[in-house]
Amino acid sequence: MHEARPVDGGEKKRSRRRWRNPKSAAVDDECLLREIVFYDTPHFDLYESAFILRQRVKHRDGWPLGNSELTLKFRHPELDQAAKIDVRPATDHDFRIKFKEEVLPQKGHAGGTRSLFSHNVVLTLPPESLEKDVARAAQVFPALRQLLAHSGALEIVQRARITEVLEEGGVLDFGHGLTAKATVALWRTGAVGPSLIGELAYQCKFQRDEDVNMKARKRADALYARLQADARDWLAFGLTKTRVVYGLGPTAPRHHE
Numbered sequence: 001m002h003e004a005r006p007v008d009g010g011e012k013k014r015s016r017r018r019w020r021n022p023k024s025a026a027v028d029d030e031c032l033l034r035e036i037v038f039y040d041t042p043h044f045d046l047y048e049s050a051f052i053l054r055q056r057v058k059h060r061d062g063w064p065l066g067n068s069e070l071t072l073k074f075r076h077p078e079l080d081q082a083a084k085i086d087v088r089p090a091t092d093h094d095f096r097i098k099f100k101e102e103v104l105p106q107k108g109h110a111g112g113t114r115s116l117f118s119h120n121v122v123l124t125l126p127p128e129s130l131e132k133d134v135a136r137a138a139q140v141f142p143a144l145r146q147l148l149a150h151s152g153a154l155e156i157v158q159r160a161r162i163t164e165v166l167e168e169g170g171v172l173d174f175g176h177g178l179t180a181k182a183t184v185a186l187w188r189t190g191a192v193g194p195s196l197i198g199e200l201a202y203q204c205k206f207q208r209d210e211d212v213n214m215k216a217r218k219r220a221d222a223l224y225a226r227l228q229a230d231a232r233d234w235l236a237f238g239l240t241k242t243r244v245v246y247g248l249g250p251t252a253p254r255h256h257e
Contacts, residue, residue, distance in 0.1 A: 032165065032166040032167065032168070033058070033059045033060065033163065033164070033165060033166070034056055034057065034058050034059060034163075034164045034166065035056070035057050035059055035064065035161055035162065035163060035164075036054060036055070036056050036161075036162040036163075036164055036187070037054070037055045037056075037156055037157075037160075037161055037162070038052065038053065038054050038055075038156070038157040038160075038242065038245055038246070039053045039054075039055065039134055039137070039154045039155065039156060039157065040053065040154065040155070040157050040246075041148070041151040041152045041153070041154060041155070042152045042155065043151070043152070044157075044246065044252075044253035044255070045147055045148070045151045046144070046147065047157075047242075047246055047253045047255050048253050048254065048255045049147055050074055050075055050076050050255070051072065051073065051074055051075075051143075051144065051147070052071075052072070052073040052074075052075060052118075052242055053070070053071070053072055053073075053134075053137065053141075053144075053154070054070075054071045054073070054242075055068055055069065055070050055071075055130065055134070056068065056069045056071070056164075057069070059163075062191070064127065067124050067125055067126050067127070068124075068125050068126075068127065068130050069122050069123065069124060069125075070122075070123045070125050070130065070133060070134070071120055071121070071122045071123070072087055072089075072120070072121050072141050072143070072144070073087075073118045073119070073120045074087060074118065074119045074120075074143070075102075075116050075117070075118040075257060076116070076117055076118075077114070077115065077116055077117070077257075078117070079101075079115075079117045081117075082099070082117035082118060082119045083099065083117070083119060085119050085143060086142070086143060087119050087120065087121040087141070087143055088121065088142070089121055089123060089140050089141055089142070090139060090140060090141075090142055091123060091133070091140050093123050093124060093125055093129065093133075094123070094124045095121055095122060095123045095124065096121070096122050097119075097120065097121050097122075098119075098120045098121075098122070099117070099118070099119055099120070100117070100118045100120060101115050101116070101117050102115065102116045102117075102118065102240075103115055103224065104116065104240070105228055105235055105237060106237070107237055107238035108237055108238070109237070110228040110229060110232045110235055111225060111228055111229065113221075113224065116240070116257055121141075123140075134154055135153070135154070137154055157245060157246055158245060158246065158248040158249040159249075160189055160245050160248050161189070161190060162187050162188070162189065162196070162245060163187070163188050163189075163190060163191050163193070164185055164186070164187055165185070165186045165188075166183055166184070166185050167183065167184045167185075168181070168182075168183055169182035169183060169184055169200075169202075170182055172202055172220075172223070174204075174216040174217075174219040174220050175213070175215065175216050175219065176213035176215060176216040177213070177216075178204055178206075178212060178213060178216035178217070178220065179204070180202040180203055180204045180220065181202065181203055182200070182201070182202040183200075183201055183202070183203075184198065184199070184200050184201075185198065185199045185201070185241075186198045187199075187241055187244070187245075189248070196241075196244050196245070196248075197236060197239065197241055197244045199241060200227065200231075202220075204220065238256065240257050242257070243256065243257055
């Protein structure tokens with residue numbers, strides 16, 4: 001995936017051929033194993049309405065480490081539809097809001113791109129607050145109040161606890177101040193379960209589109225096209241990692257991102 005993101009208000013994943021290896025990581029970046037859980041109603045009311053509720057926590061030596069992230073996303077192929085959703089929470093916990101464009105291969109073939117725009121709020125929660133805030137998600141996230149007013153209680157999607165193994169690949173430099181952090185992620189069910197999907201991604205952060213030099217952007221887009229061509233036989237067309245998890249059970253949502 002190729003992603004671009006305006007900082008604290010928007011994102012995109014894009015990339016140049018000059019690499020910089022990351023220096024010794026800070027303590028928070030040393031842990032590259034994370035558990036990921038999605039929450040939804042029994043009939044997938046959130047996902048069918050383009051919302052995603054995800055919990056993520058770092059692990060080390062088989063144990064959760066520190067606070068969790070509870071993220072609410074509204075993800076849509078139309079920028080205006082994503083931008084108009086107010087994702088601000090009603091909470092005393094720390095949170096940050098991001099707007100992100102995720103650039104993906106076309107659904108049916110390599111070589112092209114399509115975009116999903118997501119308006120996100122990320123809450124930082126201590127372990128003792130997580131279950132309570134998930135249970136009262138309609139109060140914590142006003143954007144969900146109407147949707148959850150007549151829905152069943154939230155539960156773990158497909159009872160799946162996903163282990164993400166993340167490897168940092170380095171920093172791509174496209175010139176003119178545009179850089180992108182590159183990562184390789186592998187998702188599997190449980191710590192030793194079967195692999196579900198892998199992702200090579202790189203991410204650029206900026207405040208506004210006009211801040212990005214056009215030559216640098218073209219280099220990022222050209223690399224993405226080249227990667228699709230080189231990895232054509234490995235591409236999972238029409239899928240996101242989230243959609244793979246939703247498809248694990250005997251019933252699945254109709255919604256396709």
